[in-house]
Amino acid sequence: MNELKLTQITKQFGHQVILDDINLTFKPNTIYGLLGRNGVGKSTLLNIITNRIFASSGTISWQGQALTGRDHPVQAFYLMSETNLFSKEERLQKIIKNTALLQGQFDETLSAEMMTAFGLNPKKKLSQLSTGYRTIFKAMLALCVPAEVVFLDEPILGLDANHREMLYQFILKAYEERPRTIVLATHLIEEIANLIEHVVILNETQVIIDEPLETVLAKSYRISGPEEVVQAYCQELNQLATEQLGTLYIAYIYDQLPTEREIPDRLTIEHVDLQQTFIKLTNERGNRDV
């Protein structure tokens, strides 16, 4: 089975722990959202999985077999990232040809369709494209290679709203035509909420959420009312944050609400979207980069 499993992956740079005891399973034919704040180690994790850098410790298994650097299944995984692995002075058609040769089974039809839809001229060089068009081109390659697991790291960098929507449509189309595992890492959380089936959130070097989107959304609540009523109702629940807005007291909850308890009259219970829940879940850590 095309299952990718990470067991106790850690990564340190010098004394700094970037990833600490990461355990994750990417199941076949599922679209994942890999979310985390700036600098939290998302890209490091993706680079470890795709064998661009080594983990300090831990195991990666694919189809039940532990991998070492040597027998890494190059064709099974594909990472589209900010780092360019192509010569900037190469023409797009040449890069497509080389990728097809290296990866085999390249989806020429989808490639041509995406080039036309976005108006990419195959005769141009990579260096002649704007940031947005470079992103589109790299995302196109990632969707056309025969990889079983495709990682898209910020596939929307520099794209305007129209192109983002088009790209989301192409991701879904590629997935429907040939189901595979797709892992989307992005800061535009609310926009990909309609695409993903499973949410992984990295925070403070660890995985804090690894659940189906449906479960995450079902546990995300905003409960508001007079302070004492909200506090009484929420006291045994997992509270992410509270806010005071005039006389209104608001608690953000990530939990299952008790079904047996009656909801007090003056309480308003609403669902919160994925991006809001992400923000509340990860706000604690303060600011890492500076």
Add this chain to the structure above:
Amino acid sequence: MNELKLTQITKQFGHQVILDDINLTFKPNTIYGLLGRNGVGKSTLLNIITNRIFASSGTISWQGQALTGRDHPVQAFYLMSETNLFSKEERLQKIIKNTALLQGQFDETLSAEMMTAFGLNPKKKLSQLSTGYRTIFKAMLALCVPAEVVFLDEPILGLDANHREMLYQFILKAYEERPRTIVLATHLIEEIANLIEHVVILNETQVIIDEPLETVLAKSYRISGPEEVVQAYCQELNQLATEQLGTLYIAYIYDQLPTEREIPDRLTIEHVDLQQTFIKLTNERGNRDV
């Protein structure tokens, strides 16, 4: 009155027309969204207004007076943009000090508050910051200078969701404490929809929308049902796009719906959000950059 007025502004680079007959008035104490696709000339327009480049023709007036390059009121307008106007090797505290000296009346309180909230260390050099933190720092300066009109060009570049939300809160706070004109130019349209009062959309070198947000949203509809029913209902309305989804026919409308006509039974009429309407309004132009 602190009104900024553009009259028949055009800009050509060689034979290429970038801006064609732009007429716009920025009123005092209003938050604007300046929206447009990649490459449509938003940044060119902002650079013309702030006297960084010259228009090919047209007039800019401020407080009723036509401006020339010479008597441009440097302190009245402030543009925060991708281009750095500071030395990268300068420490943040030095840049703040220089900006305060140059602009006068710098809001030290807000500056200190934002530096702390985002965890920016004033002893760091600009070159030591990540893209996201550089954006935050530049946006902070723009909110603290005493300008009457502040232009923020992509103030969210490289920011994660948490920092974007914090920045939106600070923009509102700065505006409430000292009302002024703020112009936000960004591709994250849906996220700023809660901040802005007025929408300007540039498309194909021209202004195609210049209306209060409320009016734009009130005219944005998605009308769906059987094809013939939708077409009959929409035939005299301004249709932006149509879609076929199985047996469902969908028309995107930008218009006032006739109040006197009855809505047929099998028709579903829904409002569409700002980002969706923007996409439908600007999709026609094809792809410009390549």
